[in-house]
Amino acid sequence: MGLLTHLLTLPIAPLRGTVRVLDQVLLTAEHEFYDPEPVYEQLAELERQLLERRIGPEEFDAREDELLDRLEWIQAHRRPPRGG
Numbered sequence: 001m002g003l004l005t006h007l008l009t010l011p012i013a014p015l016r017g018t019v020r021v022l023d024q025v026l027l028t029a030e031h032e033f034y035d036p037e038p039v040y041e042q043l044a045e046l047e048r049q050l051l052e053r054r055i056g057p058e059e060f061d062a063r064e065d066e067l068l069d070r071l072e073w074i075q076a077h078r079r080p081p082r083g084g
Helices: 002-008 010-033 037-051 057-078
Strands: none
Touching: 002 010, 037 057
């Protein structure tokens, strides 16, 4: 049965390869999207800008709040699901 199935599905073999590649691309994109490291880097850059007086405290607070919200969202979505 395995050989017969293989022969009958041979015409769609390129499609299976494409699906595997797309799955890998999706996994890589999700990993990058949920990576908190760029947010940490943006927070550090934001603090540098404040210390160098390139931005004011109000702008710092607003942008920091956005970045911290993003970081919280990332951490919430990276947690394993609870329960069973």
